[in-house]
Amino acid sequence: MIDAPAPPGARVVQPARRLRGQLRVPGDKSITHRGLLLGAQANGRTRLRNPGLGADTRASAALVRALGAEVSIDDDELRITGLGLHGLREPADVLDCANSGTTMRLASGLLAGRRLHAVLTGDASLRSRPMDRIVRPLRALGARIDGRANGAYAPLAIAPSTLHGAELDIPVASAQVKSAIILAALRAGGPTVLRQPAPSRDHTERILRAQGAELHTNGGEIRCEPAADLQALDLDVPGDISSAAFWIAAAVLHPNAEITIRNVGLNPLRTGLLDALQSMGADIQTHIDTTEPEPSGTVIARSSDLRAINAGGHLIPRLIDEASLLALLATRAPGESRIADAAELRVKESDRLHTTERALSALGLELEAQPDGFIIAGGARAGGGTVDAAGDHRIAMLAAVAAVSGTGPVTIRGARAVDVSYPTFWDDLARLAE
Ligand code: S3P
Secondary structure: OEEOOOOOOEEEEOOOOOEEEEEOOOEOHHHHHHHHHHHHOOEEEEEEEOOOOOHHHHHHHHHHHHOOOEEEEEOOEEEEEEEOOOOOOOOOOOEEOOOOHHHHHHHHHHHOOOOOOEEEEOOHHHHOOOOHHHHHHHHHOOOEEEEHHHHOEEEEEEEOOOOOOOEEEOOOOOHHHHHHHHHHHOOOOOOEEEEOOOOOOOHHHHHHHHOOOOEEEEOOEEEEOOOOOOEOOEEEOOEOHHHHHHHHHHHHHOOOEEEEEEEEEOOOOOOHHHHHHHHOOOOEEEEEEEOOOOOEEEEEEEOOOOOOOEEOHHHHHHHHHHHHHHHHHHHHOOOEEEEOOOHHHHHOOOOHHHHHHHHHHOOOOEEEEEOOEEEEEOOOOOOOEEEEOOOOHHHHHHHHHHHHOOOOOEEEEOHHHHHHOOOOHHHHHHHHEO
């Protein structure tokens, strides 16, 4: 239940008596971004059914329009009229990626090595996030790309150039970096081989293969052949597991809960939180209904008694956007839990190791941020308090989950941050909470 009186821009979320119901969450944000950017350089019209339409994906839609592709948006379908692999036009103005790292990093790969000049910028958070991770490999392919501090930060400026293939080792397990390189490599003069330290979400590879591109994956290595052209696609976008994760966590944490989420994406490179919860003893069932082009199905989550967890290694990229939720879940499990190998959280929409520690500590929970993770003292339930979302959509929703499954009202400052990925979050919360 949600009470009305709250300071401007804030919301008060009350503990729920019961959490119950069925829902579908908005379409997957990562897949929607890719559908837009890859559809813009396909031949013909791409259709995305059930797209995720938050501020982030709307930034990708605006960017693609500024490059000359037609985009029409209605509630359950996005249509993109592609211009072909070499047909994108020089934008007349600076491209604003807003809060979206995916837009900026993937668009850099999309635009590098063309006969055009483009400048990419974003909000204060995005302009403080590392861009050298894409600038360096794109330069190694022959791109002319620069930014503040020798390409470390946006705004980024891309100049006309031609690309050649290369062998590249990417130091971080990042789907955004991998995708930026692949998007450029499609237009290079020869094959590109890239090696990643751990597998990350593979939506780019799946969509490109469906478009007819030649990509070969072998362990941590991906070989990308130059493409002649790319086919337009009809794509059913599954619900976003990273949005569903908030309700899964809320159900597991609440003593009287059962929530069913249908048509949710279950790509194995995105389901790390479900695996972590299973090893913690949570009462969760999943059914896969479809496997192509992306696995999707139903998740049922119920009130659970949890065991402590030690999470790290290759699990982390598979739950990177759910790591703050895992920390909250671990505060309930008796004993000490640890999350390691998650230094990437420092460079998300906020420094999430810091903002998660601050948010959960404000509700009386005990956890300590480490350089690359958390140490969590378990066996507690969140109390009431005030949490600042710090401009980070996932911190705002984390606080709401702690509140509905906790013992006291939580005031969430900057609650509108949820619009970045899940604009209907508060409506869904009101439907599920009694
Ligand atoms: C995303 C990849 C992840 C994730 C982000 C979306 C994507 O970032 O945190 O929310 O769509 O490729 P990294 O790949 O940089 O870890």
